[in-house]
Amino acid sequence: MAAIRLVHVSDTHLSDTHGYFAANWAAFRDAMAAAPPDLLVHGGDLSFNGPAAEGDLAFGAAELARLGVAWRAIAGNHDVGEAPDFSRLDQPVNAARLAAWRRHVGPHWWSQDLGDWRLVGLDTALMGSGLAEEAAQAAFLAETLAGRQGRPVMVFVHMPPFDRDVTDAGPSTSVMPHRARGAFLDACAAGGVKVIACGHLHVYRRMRHxxxxxxxxxxxxxxxxxxxxxxxxxxxxxxxxxxxxxxxxATHRLVEPPRMFVIDMSGWTATHGGTTTTLPPLAPL
Structure with missing residues (x-):
């Protein structure tokens, strides 16, 4: 069987009203047209501000469809919000926000066999949320790993499991909540997971655990x-x-298209004491 190409893209923050990153998305779209992958997985934060503007989710889903390739997606905090105890943006995940994601994009958790591999997508906003969906997702993961029939597994999540110290129990909006992290990593380590693919922190990084x-x-x-x-x-x-x-x-390479611009919004957030979601409207070019 021929080798399979899988593209993992994350944190695109797409919107038809706040098009700050449209040029970089256009460069990505051109790259996919030039060399279509067998599957594309979007790793969350598809939208600019989906919890407050459902139209951003609809726009992001339309852009994925426009690529003309097979794709799957998982939700990020800018799509459905955050676990209530860790809601830095004051956008706690709730039933309405979860339903909007399902309506425009797809399920919150899923599995797909591709070649010799089993791919699994999960919603990290549910982890530590206390919602009924959190337990349902954990049960799904256990069942999916148990039924893998010897396949190696790649799990896609938006938030990294941890940053430097897996035992760090401090509150954080950067990584999985500590109270959910241990069970997730235990399930993965015992269930044939070889790769955890994540995003959220807007940087490429590799580690082993x-x-x-x-x-x-x-x-x-x-x-x-x-x-x-x-x-x-x-x-x-x-x-x-x-x-x-x-x-x-499974091997990977980092792709940094030369037509993508380095856009740093930290000056805005520092000056205005907010986040990128507080940026004024800007129509895509």
């Missing part, structure tokens, strides 16, 4: 140059991750 590769996809939208230059000692750039699945092996 308990035999699993954890790969952070960069955004196509904004980056925080000062933050990640200081921490990782490299210049963060927009892009995406391309995976090659060849039998039971």
């Amino acid at each position: 308990r035999g699993m590769a954890i790969v952070w996809a960069p955004p196509t939208a904004m980056v925080d140059v000062r933050r990640w230059q200081g921490r990782l000692r490299r210049f963060p750039r927009p892009g995406y991750v391309e995976w090659t699945l060849d039998g039971p092996s």
